[in-house]
Amino acid sequence: MWGTSISLFLLFSPLQVIASEQAQQPFDFGEMSAPNYSLPPLPYAYDALEPYISAQIMELHHGKHHQTYITNLNAALKTQTEAVHTSDITTQVSLQQGIRFNAGGHINHSLFWQNLSPASSPDAKTSAAPKLVQQIKATWGDEDKFREAFKASLLGIQGSGWGWLIRVQVGQESRLAIVTTKDQDPVVGKGEVPIFGVDMWEHAYYLQYLNGKAAYVENIWNVINWKTAEERFVGTQADAFKILKASM
Amino acid sequence: MSSTLLRTSAVRSGLRVSAPKAARAGLAGTTFIRGKATLPDLAYDYGALEPAISGQIMELHHSKHHQTYVTSFNTFSEQIAEAAATSNIQQQIALQPLINFHGGGHVNHSLFWENLAPKSQGGGEPPKGELAGKINDAYGSLEKFQGEFNKALAGIQGSGWAWLVQDNVTKDVVIKTYANQDPVIGQFRPILGIDAWEHAYYLQYQNRKAEYFKAIWDVINWKAAEKRLA
Ligand SMILES: [Fe+2]
Ligand SMILES: [Fe+2]
Numbered sequence: 001m002w003g004t005s006i007s008l009f010l011l012f013s014p015l016q017v018i019a020s021e022q023a024q025q026p027f028d029f030g031e032m033s034a035p036n037y038s039l040p041p042l043p044y045a046y047d048a049l050e051p052y053i054s055a056q057i058m059e060l061h062h063g064k065h066h067q068t069y070i071t072n073l074n075a076a077l078k079t080q081t082e083a084v085h086t087s088d089i090t091t092q093v094s095l096q097q098g099i100r101f102n103a104g105g106h107i108n109h110s111l112f113w114q115n116l117s118p119a120s121s122p123d124a125k126t127s128a129a130p131k132l133v134q135q136i137k138a139t140w141g142d143e144d145k146f147r148e149a150f151k152a153s154l155l156g157i158q159g160s161g162w163g164w165l166i167r168v169q170v171g172q173e174s175r176l177a178i179v180t181t182k183d184q185d186p187v188v189g190k191g192e193v194p195i196f197g198v199d200m201w202e203h204a205y206y207l208q209y210l211n212g213k214a215a216y217v218e219n220i221w222n223v224i225n226w227k228t229a230e231e232r233f234v235g236t237q238a239d240a241f242k243i244l245k246a247s248m
Numbered sequence: 249m250s251s252t253l254l255r256t257s258a259v260r261s262g263l264r265v266s267a268p269k270a271a272r273a274g275l276a277g278t279t280f281i282r283g284k285a286t287l288p289d290l291a292y293d294y295g296a297l298e299p300a301i302s303g304q305i306m307e308l309h310h311s312k313h314h315q316t317y318v319t320s321f322n323t324f325s326e327q328i329a330e331a332a333a334t335s336n337i338q339q340q341i342a343l344q345p346l347i348n349f350h351g352g353g354h355v356n357h358s359l360f361w362e363n364l365a366p367k368s369q370g371g372g373e374p375p376k377g378e379l380a381g382k383i384n385d386a387y388g389s390l391e392k393f394q395g396e397f398n399k400a401l402a403g404i405q406g407s408g409w410a411w412l413v414q415d416n417v418t419k420d421v422v423i424k425t426y427a428n429q430d431p432v433i434g435q436f437r438p439i440l441g442i443d444a445w446e447h448a449y450y451l452q453y454q455n456r457k458a459e460y461f462k463a464i465w466d467v468i469n470w471k472a473a474e475k476r477l478a
Binding site: 184 | 308312313316345349405406407408427428429445446447450451454455
């Protein structure tokens with residue numbers, strides 16, 4: 001603890017710069033650049049998912065909640081970069097949980113916006129995902145059974161979290177699976193590709209659905225972007241996360 | 249559940265065993281005698297905590313969210329009793345997280361309603377006596393304590409609660425956060441809890457949860473908290 005506060009003191013103290021200059025090793029804080037993420041724009045208008053998700057929810061969810069994850073992530077990454085430069089390992093370790101949470105929030109929401117679509121779009125029809133639907137049928141029997149299983153998983157989440165349809169590599173085989181994750185834990189495991197996710201935090205539906213989360217889960221099928229889902233299904237893990245690279 | 253955990257009468261009435269009635273179990277020839285958890289009445293009107301907490305939030309929170317925990321807890325209690333009666337250990341283990349979640353939701357909300365009060369019934373009046381002393385010893389002042397408590401609330405990653413708890417051995421008080429509906433049990437006893445789930449504030453405060461954490465101190469019932477001290 002003492003070591004940590006000493007390091008932080010030096011980190012933010014002009015004395016550190018002077019001391020470095022005296023040692024003829026100028027320490028340029030300007031060169032310590034941490035990655036800086038920015039809010040990816042929505043691929044549709046805030047009211048484009050009405051009546052299934054209200055414009056008010058979308059505006060708060062994207063403009064406030066997602067932005068807050070990014071703001072907190074950037075701050076934590078900046079502190080981490082500084083801690084790496086000063087070999088302050090205790091600070092680096094203490095930042096891990098916050099980075100996981102806020103980076104997870106950024107990853108999850110970035111994927112989520114892309115895997116939603118206005119209901120009137122052809123992308124919102126399962127016909128936009130022929131290969132994926134074929135494997136869904138092979139896995140669950142038919143689309144309805146898959147939806148029932150997905151719904152049951154979503155409604156079984158205790159607290160905040162997400163439900164995902166993922167593609168997972170098991171040995172030689174590429175399988176589909178429904179997984180739920182708590183809080184903002186992202187789906188980033190080896191061999192796992194997120195296909196589409198549904199945000200089950202209360203902020204995702206409460207203003208419109210109140211305690212009726214089952215209705216939210218029913219209605220969200222109207223605005224799933226099956227075209228994006230198909231692209232993620234046939235693509236690589238890196239393809240699925242390309243939106244994150246674009247928002248740096 | 250330890251009966252000493254819930255000391256105050258209103259909470260006890262919420263969790264009390266209503267007139268035991270025989271419930272027919274799934275297994276032929278076996279009958280369970282058990283009591284059901286029931287939703288406790290609030291000691292104030294839904295609108296009585298305004299402007300800190302809106303009447304709409306209170307009504308949904310109490311009559312829908314809390315009721316769902318009560319209903320689900322009763323359902324899973326019945327199932328676990330059946331599993332015990334048939335010596336189905338796997339099923340008993342499988343049901344334990346559901347008992348923890350829904351039972352915790354019932355216990356937490358029952359304690360929460362009690363540790364809130366309208367200003368006209370003493371809401372927001374600072375603690376006195378032994379509890380005030382313990383808070384001052386640990387945190388320096390009530391204001392500093394509230395600052396630390398609000399920091400703990402803001403730091404919850406996901407759904408959960410912040411509690412002022414008392415260590416059953418040392419008798420010291422300390423702020424702790426609990427995920428989801430994990431109840432305050434074991435080493436600690438609950439003194440004062442604040443619900444940090446989004447349903448507790450979202451209709452009124454949306455993403456501005458810090459405003460909710462600030463406002464709720466106006467309706468904290470410190471008398472109820474004092475009574476929970478061991
Ligand atoms: Fe969200
Ligand atoms: Fe609650």
